[in-house]
Amino acid sequence: xxxxxxxxxxxxxxxxxxxxxxxxxxxxxxxxxxxxxxxxxxxxxxxxxxxxxxxxxxxxxxxxxxxxxxxxxxxxxxxxxxxxxxxxxxxxxxxxxxxxxxxxxxxxxxxxxxxxxxxxxxxxxx
Numbered sequence: 001x002x003x004x005x006x007x008x009x010x011x012x013x014x015x016x017x018x019x020x021x022x023x024x025x026x027x028x029x030x031x032x033x034x035x036x037x038x039x040x041x042x043x044x045x046x047x048x049x050x051x052x053x054x055x056x057x058x059x060x061x062x063x064x065x066x067x068x069x070x071x072x073x074x075x076x077x078x079x080x081x082x083x084x085x086x087x088x089x090x091x092x093x094x095x096x097x098x099x100x101x102x103x104x105x106x107x108x109x110x111x112x113x114x115x116x117x118x119x120x121x122x123x124x125x126x
Contacts (some may be wrong), residue, residue, distance in 0.1 A: 008083060009119025012099045013076065013112050020079030022120030033074040038117075042070050045114040052110060069106050072113040073098055079116040 008021045022030075027038050034041050048067040055063060073094055080090035097104040 007120055009079075010115060011079075011112055011115045011119065013080075013109070014093045016043055018080065018085070019083035020076075020116040020119065021082035021084075022079050022117060024073070026078035026120075028061065030074050030078050034070050035070060041075065042117055044068060044071050045075070045110060045117060048110045049114050055097040067106070067110060072106055072109050075114040075117050076109065079120070098099075 007023060008019055010017050011020055012018070014062070029039060031038055044067055046052075048065055050062070051065050076098075077090050077094055080093070082086050098109055
């Protein structure tokens with residue numbers, strides 16, 4: 001399995017399977033951009049995925065789904081750059097896949113962000 005024991009996870013994003021990696025530095029940047037602790041970001045993403053599995057996108061938002069756009073975008077961005085993608089290329093992918101698509105782009109990528117953050121728990125072997 002590629003990345004086994006490295007904290008790397010491979011997740012489909014923007015039509016391709018890509019390498020993501022969240023380490024200490026990426027966690028700090030996520031917390032700073034999201035203005036919340038990593039546990040809270042993970043909680044919001046987890047609850048959003050659960051609610052979205054039971055309701056349609058905009059219906060879930062109208063029902064009070066607590067998700068912050070920055071949670072989704074920043075986790076994916078930090079995971080891509082942590083996985084080795086240059087920041088400019090990662091930003092371009094995010095603009096096309098999330099920013100330009102508005103709420104639909106956000107909702108479509110909540111589970112991706114959760115998979116990136118959750119998958120990063122695979123810590124390096126010592």
